[in-house]
Amino acid sequence: MKPIEILLRCYIERKEGYWQAFCIDLCLAVQGDSQAEVRRKLHEQVHDYLSDIIEGEDQPYAEQLLKRKAPLSQIAKYHYISFMCQVKRFKDSCCTFKDTMPLKLA
Numbered sequence: 001m002k003p004i005e006i007l008l009r010c011y012i013e014r015k016e017g018y019w020q021a022f023c024i025d026l027c028l029a030v031q032g033d034s035q036a037e038v039r040r041k042l043h044e045q046v047h048d049y050l051s052d053i054i055e056g057e058d059q060p061y062a063e064q065l066l067k068r069k070a071p072l073s074q075i076a077k078y079h080y081i082s083f084m085c086q087v088k089r090f091k092d093s094c095c096t097f098k099d100t101m102p103l104k105l106a
Helices: 035-055 057-065 072-086
Strands: 005-015 018-025 026-033 093-102
Touching: 005 035, 018 035, 026 035, 035 057, 035 093, 057 072, 072 093
Parallel strands: none
Antiparallel strands: 005 018, 005 093, 018 026
């Protein structure tokens, strides 16, 4: 049986010589030197955040912490980047992706 997973919407963008990655469903962000680095860092940050909620000291606040969303401007930016990538306007400066996390973390 597969563990239940949650699907998280994320985007990456290049800004002034560095890369940023955002998870709009949990309002988390990281910076780094490459797309691969920020994608890895964001995945780790999401994993740690969910671990604290599901198995750690933040369990009593799980419902509230899982409903934490990014500001509307970031959500709009995610959808804009997603649309522009589909029409091939953006190539190497940004991208969107979906990250999956099991609800039972290892």
